[in-house]
Amino acid sequence: MSAFPADPKPLTRIQTKNRAAILDAGLEVFSTFGFRGSTLDQIARAAGLSKPNLLYYFPSKEAIHAELLTGLLSTWLDPLTLMRADGDPVPELLGYVRRKLEMSRQFPRESRLFANEILQGAPRVKAALEGELKDLVDAKAEVIRGWAAAGKIADVHPHHLIFSIWSLTQHYADFDVQIRAVLGEEDPFEGAEAYLDALFTKMLTPA
Amino acid sequence: MSAFPADPKPLTRIQTKNRAAILDAGLEVFSTFGFRGSTLDQIARAAGLSKPNLLYYFPSKEAIHAELLTGLLSTWLDPLTLMRADGDPVPELLGYVRRKLEMSRQFPRESRLFANEILQGAPRVKAALEGELKDLVDAKAEVIRGWAAAGKIADVHPHHLIFSIWSLTQHYADFDVQIRAVLGEEDPFEGAEAYLDALFTKMLTPA
DNA sequence: GTCTATAGTCTGATAGAC
DNA sequence: GTCTATCAGACTATAGAC
Numbered sequence: 001m002s003a004f005p006a007d008p009k010p011l012t013r014i015q016t017k018n019r020a021a022i023l024d025a026g027l028e029v030f031s032t033f034g035f036r037g038s039t040l041d042q043i044a045r046a047a048g049l050s051k052p053n054l055l056y057y058f059p060s061k062e063a064i065h066a067e068l069l070t071g072l073l074s075t076w077l078d079p080l081t082l083m084r085a086d087g088d089p090v091p092e093l094l095g096y097v098r099r100k101l102e103m104s105r106q107f108p109r110e111s112r113l114f115a116n117e118i119l120q121g122a123p124r125v126k127a128a129l130e131g132e133l134k135d136l137v138d139a140k141a142e143v144i145r146g147w148a149a150a151g152k153i154a155d156v157h158p159h160h161l162i163f164s165i166w167s168l169t170q171h172y173a174d175f176d177v178q179i180r181a182v183l184g185e186e187d188p189f190e191g192a193e194a195y196l197d198a199l200f201t202k203m204l205t206p207a
Numbered sequence: 208m209s210a211f212p213a214d215p216k217p218l219t220r221i222q223t224k225n226r227a228a229i230l231d232a233g234l235e236v237f238s239t240f241g242f243r244g245s246t247l248d249q250i251a252r253a254a255g256l257s258k259p260n261l262l263y264y265f266p267s268k269e270a271i272h273a274e275l276l277t278g279l280l281s282t283w284l285d286p287l288t289l290m291r292a293d294g295d296p297v298p299e300l301l302g303y304v305r306r307k308l309e310m311s312r313q314f315p316r317e318s319r320l321f322a323n324e325i326l327q328g329a330p331r332v333k334a335a336l337e338g339e340l341k342d343l344v345d346a347k348a349e350v351i352r353g354w355a356a357a358g359k360i361a362d363v364h365p366h367h368l369i370f371s372i373w374s375l376t377q378h379y380a381d382f383d384v385q386i387r388a389v390l391g392e393e394d395p396f397e398g399a400e401a402y403l404d405a406l407f408t409k410m411l412t413p414a
Numbered sequence: 415g416t417c418t419a420t421a422g423t424c425t426g427a428t429a430g431a432c
Numbered sequence: 433g434t435c436t437a438t439c440a441g442a443c444t445a446t447a448g449a450c
Binding site for chain 3: 246247248258259262266267268
């Protein structure tokens with residue numbers, strides 16, 4: 001019944017399935033080789049489609065990459081968004097750390113896709129970093145500053161605290177190969193959870 | 208006078224200069240786009256040489272990349288090698304953190320070259336990670352374990368402590384664009400040094 | 415919707431003049 | 433040592449049959 005001129009056509013089941021397969025394949029390939037280093041051949045093969053058929057669903061290589069990145073950005077910020085100013089400060093921050101580590105465990109490819117984009121100078125998300133991301137971080141940094149001023153957590157540089165949480169959690173996804181090479185059989189995430197919990201508890205608990 | 212059959216020919220001044228220019232250009236390009244995403248055209252242009260002339264100095268794209276990586280690996284481990292078992296534990300570890308952060312400040316491109324290689328699954332350094340790197344880390348982890356057992360530092364998981372030092376220091380090189388997008392004018396490394404110093408002091412000082 | 419065929423461009427590497 | 437010219441293969445994307 002809704003018939004606006006710009007109404008997006010509903011997708012058939014097969015369209016939905018193929019689009020999903022392409023995005024999953026694109027994530028796999030782009031997250032490993034970056035945009036420039038990935039080819040449509042690789043993605044098509046991983047998706048189980050021919051190259052022209054792949055281009056029937058997406059107009060270009062850029063379009064696949066763009067869809068992955070934009071879909072990712074908000075998801076990536078969710079764990080920080082969930083940190084509440086009216087909660088108990090130390091548990092709120094530890095909860096953020098745990099959620100972020102869980103993202104690395106559940107979505108390592110997404111983490112690497114993002115890492116690749118940043119490493120290459122963030123040509124496609126620079127604007128979002130300086131806008132959306134900076135705004136959220138600045139707001140949450142203000143919350144953290146307030147907690148510190150009230151003596152509810154130790155006195156730390158709020159921005160660097162947030163950077164350190166990104167760094168420590170994403171490292172287990174982005175440098176997975178290196179960590180497993182050093183650790184051998186031991187599961188990285190088991191130890192990471194305990195280690196990060198202790199680290200931030202000590203860092204944040206006021207003297 | 209030395210005339211062993213396998214003596215490497217000495218390089219002329221111009222050869223030395225051009226080889227250096229190529230390696231510098233290669234570092235610039237490979238560290239941004241990774242191996243697959245980089246082209247000889249980009250490197251030649253950055254080095255101020257024609258593509259065939261570049262291939263007069265190095266036999267292939269692979270060869271340039273390989274020389275950069277092998278030259279890098281030992282340098283990259285130096286800060287950890289310098290950590291002495293017979294020193295004062297907390298200052299030894301803090302010194303390691305400072306040296307590693309200084310590497311990120313001085314050699315961000317080298318850090319990103321390495322990050323790109325790991326992100327792509329470490330196809331060219333996997334063996335070195337499982338050998339040279341693992342051996343060094345295991346040895347230093349044993350030192351840290353000893354310090355903890357003697358009550359000279361807090362009880363921490365040695366491997367995850369080392370991972371956290373890598374992660375936190377390299378983050379300022381690898382994610383430089385993102386950090387500057389959020390921080391604005393503020394110098395990242397100034398704040399980082401103070402923050403990391405405080406973080407590891409709290410983490411390591413025994414209760 | 416999916417395929418084969420192919421256009422047009424880029425890329426790594428070589429040949430050969432100077 | 434450096435260049436122009438160029439090859440063979442890979443790359444993104446399109447045309448057109450079915």
